Amino acid sequence: MTIYADNAATTKMSPAAIKTMTYAMEEVYGNPSSLHTVGQKANEALQNARATCARLLNCDPKEIYFTSGGSEADNQAIRSAALMGAKKGKKHIISTAFEHHAVLHTLKKLDQEGFEVQLLDVGPLGTITAQQVADAIREDTCLVTIMYANNEIGSILPIAQIGAVCKEKGVLFHTDAVQAAGHLHIDVQAEHIDMLSLSAHKFHGPKGVGLLYARRGVILTSLIEGGAQERGKRAGTENVPGIMSMATAFEEACAHIDENTKKVSALRDKLIAGLSKIPHSALNGDPVNRLPGNVSFCFEGIEGESLLLLLDEKGICASSGSACTSGSLDPSHVLLAIGRAHEVAHGSLRLSLCEWNTEEEIDRILEAVPEVVARLRDMSPVWQELLSGRRQFIL
Numbered sequence: 001m002t003i004y005a006d007n008a009a010t011t012k013m014s015p016a017a018i019k020t021m022t023y024a025m026e027e028v029y030g031n032p033s034s035l036h037t038v039g040q041k042a043n044e045a046l047q048n049a050r051a052t053c054a055r056l057l058n059c060d061p062k063e064i065y066f067t068s069g070g071s072e073a074d075n076q077a078i079r080s081a082a083l084m085g086a087k088k089g090k091k092h093i094i095s096t097a098f099e100h101h102a103v104l105h106t107l108k109k110l111d112q113e114g115f116e117v118q119l120l121d122v123g124p125l126g127t128i129t130a131q132q133v134a135d136a137i138r139e140d141t142c143l144v145t146i147m148y149a150n151n152e153i154g155s156i157l158p159i160a161q162i163g164a165v166c167k168e169k170g171v172l173f174h175t176d177a178v179q180a181a182g183h184l185h186i187d188v189q190a191e192h193i194d195m196l197s198l199s200a201h202k203f204h205g206p207k208g209v210g211l212l213y214a215r216r217g218v219i220l221t222s223l224i225e226g227g228a229q230e231r232g233k234r235a236g237t238e239n240v241p242g243i244m245s246m247a248t249a250f251e252e253a254c255a256h257i258d259e260n261t262k263k264v265s266a267l268r269d270k271l272i273a274g275l276s277k278i279p280h281s282a283l284n285g286d287p288v289n290r291l292p293g294n295v296s297f298c299f300e301g302i303e304g305e306s307l308l309l310l311l312d313e314k315g316i317c318a319s320s321g322s323a324c325t326s327g328s329l330d331p332s333h334v335l336l337a338i339g340r341a342h343e344v345a346h347g348s349l350r351l352s353l354c355e356w357n358t359e360e361e362i363d364r365i366l367e368a369v370p371e372v373v374a375r376l377r378d379m380s381p382v383w384q385e386l387l388s389g390r391r392q393f394i395l
């Protein structure tokens, strides 16, 4: 039996989300912009999904813009804030060094276009303080964009405090909440969030659909020109089945947050305790303020990629960090941002759990990982150098 422990990369759809999606594909096939009955049925379903998502985030349905996923929402939020800022001569943007590439690569482009991007240091635990944000905000700051929780190392950031600082200073605040939505309680009013991105496939919904929440008053820039869908801010016939299914999955996930957190964090903690016994290993990220399903380790003297392949042979699906960077030889920018040395960052393993993982699966992982790490170390020339003292241990 395959053990799926890569839920931060994507999740399996829930039966309820699949049911909504197939129902929509069969019965709600109209174009929401069509004036006839079939079209209007689709439009109604679309507005219901919008109302559901708005209620779950505590905002107005008019503040929800459906997108193709988290990456698009991040791009649109940041581009929009930058354009609003530029019109007022404000071109300073604050973010962190360990954001998702959808944020970092958008910021890099803006930097090339003449914006000044300041990336805050996330320290060894992979978090930042609201004070760091307060200290960084300037007269010409147009945007603070900071993720709600990190996808690789699981640390949860003090979003409500950062939101309060931004509100006090009158600076727009965007958060990439893709890893948090459906897993942590989110309230955009209470947390003073102006813009938020989320993605359905990270909470048992379908791939290719997400949303951007943008507070009234934020002027969005279209990334896609065409029809007047999504209040003229995102052209293209709406992905009605995907959007309806996302609303089902989001509602289901939010209804079970407390129960899932209890269950999943117990599995996580058992896994962390067991893997910590492997010599010359280290947990990545904040041990306390941590996503319920995230386990991230570095093991000295091995390559994460080989570890993944051997675990896969044993039926365990894991990741070495972000799915997006897999296939590249550079170590994870997140692990480098928390100060891991290159050679240690290469030996990383992320196991991300969901409520469908079982205690038996955790036991099987705890049997497999130490065995595979030991086997790889036996074959590793670096490990021999470490043992002989020709190279110094870092962990």
Ligand SMILES: *Cc1c(COP(=O)(O)O)cnc(C)c1O
Residues within 6 Å of the ligand: 008, 009, 068, 069, 070, 071, 072, 074, 100, 102, 147, 149, 150, 151, 176, 177, 178, 179, 199, 200, 202, 208, 209, 210
């Ligand atoms: C998965 C992820 C994204 C990208 O979302 P897509 O819907 O796959 O485009 C963005 N940010 C974070 C933190 C993620 O985990």
